Amino acid sequence: MSYRYVDADEREKLLKLAVEFATAPDSFRGILDGRSVGLLFSAPSTRTRTSFWRAAGDLGADVISYGPGDLQLSTGETWADTGRVLSEYLDAVVIRTNGPLDDMRTLAEHLPSTINALSIEEHPTQAIADYCALYEHFGKVEGTRLAYFGEGNNTAAALALLLTRIPGVRCDFYCPPGFGLDEATAALAGAGADWGSRFRMFDKVPDDPDPVDVVYTTRWESMGTKRGSADWRAAFAPFSVTAEVFARFAEPGRTVLMHDLPATRGEEVADDVLDADYSIVRRQAYHKRTAAGAALLWSLGLVTD
Known part of the structure; x- marks a missing residue:
């Protein structure tokens, strides 16, 4: 699958799905049973990494997490070769990197589903x-x-x-x-x-x-x-x-x-x-889980009309 931006119709569906997941997360519990998700985080993360782990687990997926030194990327293997191998094991890869989008695009060419969990260009x-x-x-x-x-x-x-x-x-x-x-x-x-x-x-x-x-x-x-x-x-x-x-x-x-x-x-x-009463940063952080769940469901083709 090649890396691409969502179009207007897909964006509307994704946002609708996110709101549905935020409103009734338990109604989606177990829907990814039998799926395997990899979390490839080559940059530090507290909220994004934990929220994807939590969302994938609640949805029923098996999760494996990779740190910056856990894959052979750290010894010179290419993103393309890494993607080809991971495609044999995983249904989706969530990736966060200090590098450019081009790295994700290369990986995505060889995987059934890749989610951009942050690059230099976008989050x-x-x-x-x-x-x-x-x-x-x-x-x-x-x-x-x-x-x-x-x-x-x-x-x-x-x-x-x-x-x-x-x-x-x-x-x-x-x-x-x-x-x-x-x-x-x-x-x-x-x-x-x-x-x-x-x-x-x-x-x-x-x-x-x-x-x-x-x-x-x-x-x-x-x-x-x-x-x-x-x-x-x-x-x-x-x-x-x-x-x-x-x-x-x-x-x-x-x-x-x-x-x-x-x-x-x-x-x-x-x-x-x-820390003021008008600050909603904690609810923002909570909804990282919402976004993670919606991204996983959408990227794996489980989107409501």
């Missing part, structure tokens, strides 16, 4: 978890107003590409100069206007913004990234979500904080914001 299952957290909290995602703060990283890319396909959504991304979404991703997000959404990217935080439903931020140094410049934190500092910044964008009693975690407290987000 699609995080976006599904975010969708489910928003749906749970607001009762719908259509019309959501979101302000994102920080780097245009893989989580930001996945969030922008998903939410801009939801009618009426407004996505404003506030990123330090030179650290926004890449041009190709920004162009794809901007094309969401065809779905009735709006995407904008800014390199400064306004003093008097329009209120939003969601303030979203992510870690400034993700994927083990190390900055080349010693003063990069100075560029990021105005984009820190402090209580004052949150209040500037908030509609009292409605606006929530979201963060994909892990958080560097006191850097991209203040303690009193991350």
Whole structure:
């Protein structure tokens, strides 16, 4: 199977499935009995790895987990040869890597089902978890107003590409100069206007913004990234979500904080914001399991109409 993006119809089915799984997870219990799932994580993970392990187990699958040194990839075997061998044993492979999507595409060419659990470019299952957290909290995602703060990283890319396909959504991304979404991703997000959404990217935080439903931020140094410049934190500092910044964008009693975690407290987000009553980061983390279950069911062809 070749690596590909889902189309609009598939995306709608996948999100519907995710909401169904979030609402009644026990109704899917055991549906993957007799299937085997491999978790190939060459990068550190707390939530994504554990959520896929939990979801696969609840669904009845046998699970094997591989760390960065457990496969012969670490001794020079190619992704293609690894994929050919794993295809003899596994029905699906969930992969997280510090490398590019090309590695996953090569692996996917030789496997019946491959799930992108994070690459340098995108983090699609995080976006599904975010969708489910928003749906749970607001009762719908259509019309959501979101302000994102920080780097245009893989989580930001996945969030922008998903939410801009939801009618009426407004996505404003506030990123330090030179650290926004890449041009190709920004162009794809901007094309969401065809779905009735709006995407904008800014390199400064306004003093008097329009209120939003969601303030979203992510870690400034993700994927083990190390900055080349010693003063990069100075560029990021105005984009820190402090209580004052949150209040500037908030509609009292409605606006929530979201963060994909892990958080560097006191850097991209203040303690009193991350731990506030309006923070829904724990429900976001819970819905990583929802996203994992939906991704497994969808990728193995078990999708409801």
